[in-house]
Amino acid sequence: MPDASHVGRRYEAPGQVVDAAAAEAFAKAIAGSDEVYVPGAVPPTYAAVYCLFPTLYKLFADAEVGVNLAGLVHGEQSFEWPMPVRGGDVIDAFAVITSVEDKRGMTFLTIGHEASRQDGETVCRGRSLMIIR
Amino acid sequence: MTVAVGDEMTPLDRTVTQEQVNAYADASGDHNPIHLDVDFARSVGLPGTIAHGLLEMGILTEAVARWSGGFDRVVSVSCRFSRPLLPGATITCSGRVTDVDDATGIACLELSALSSSGDRLLTNGRATVRLPL
Numbered sequence: 001m002p003d004a005s006h007v008g009r010r011y012e013a014p015g016q017v018v019d020a021a022a023a024e025a026f027a028k029a030i031a032g033s034d035e036v037y038v039p040g041a042v043p044p045t046y047a048a049v050y051c052l053f054p055t056l057y058k059l060f061a062d063a064e065v066g067v068n069l070a071g072l073v074h075g076e077q078s079f080e081w082p083m084p085v086r087g088g089d090v091i092d093a094f095a096v097i098t099s100v101e102d103k104r105g106m107t108f109l110t111i112g113h114e115a116s117r118q119d120g121e122t123v124c125r126g127r128s129l130m131i132i133r
Numbered sequence: 134m135t136v137a138v139g140d141e142m143t144p145l146d147r148t149v150t151q152e153q154v155n156a157y158a159d160a161s162g163d164h165n166p167i168h169l170d171v172d173f174a175r176s177v178g179l180p181g182t183i184a185h186g187l188l189e190m191g192i193l194t195e196a197v198a199r200w201s202g203g204f205d206r207v208v209s210v211s212c213r214f215s216r217p218l219l220p221g222a223t224i225t226c227s228g229r230v231t232d233v234d235d236a237t238g239i240a241c242l243e244l245s246a247l248s249s250s251g252d253r254l255l256t257n258g259r260a261t262v263r264l265p266l
Contacts, residue, residue: 076211076212
């Protein structure tokens with residue numbers, strides 16, 4: 001299980017190419033049976049794909065941290081987007097474990113994220129709270 | 134658009150089907166069986182499959198973008214995933230302006246999302262948006 005000794009561990013996911021067709025499928029999934037809000041745009045929460053998941057999966061695969069995926073709940077999420085992302089952008093993302101706390105018999109794992117574009121501009125900062133029961 | 138503290142964001146309703154959850158799983162790469170497999174979801178104590186929290190956050194972010202005038206106006210969004218959204222239910226995203234900074238052109242909103250069965254799905258929601266000049 002994660003503990004305070006894991007704070008500061010960093011997981012890199014460089015070279016994530018934002019595929020316009022994949023972003024369109026993501027936008028359609030958010031729209032459901034409604035019209036896509038802005039066809040051709042990369043929805044802001046596509047940061048899940050270019051920033052969150054590629055780094056979180058590395059964290060979850062870190063056997064020394066030992067996250068129990070069966071007991072994992074996504075508790076909170078924040079995103080800040082200093083600059084928009086477009087199809088074709090190449091994104092370097094990383095995640096850092098920023099705190100691990102035990103509360104009420106559960107582990108609260110907080111992860112900070114950041115993603116930058118090919119020109120060096122930061123396109124996303126995030127914070128995820130994962131609760132492990 | 135003139136925006137003042139206390140203004141209500143135009144609510145956005147969306148009925149989320151299991152097909153939509155399946156599409157989001159494919160588009161995001163998150164195939165956790167709690168979203169896809171009823172028997173598995175029940176085996177871990179859920180009433181059935183649940184929508185991805187980030188799918189709900191995608192709809193919430195779209196609501197903020199529609200009200201503020203586009204994805205590129207949305208600077209940040211955060212929320213707590215308080216209760217799960219069960220496929221077949223309707224999520225209603227709403228918000229209220231809590232602060233307007235005329236010097237920076239940034240407005241702050243508090244956000245929430247309710248399900249058609251009355252569950253408080255997303256709580257502690259916050260967003261900041263760039264206002265049109």
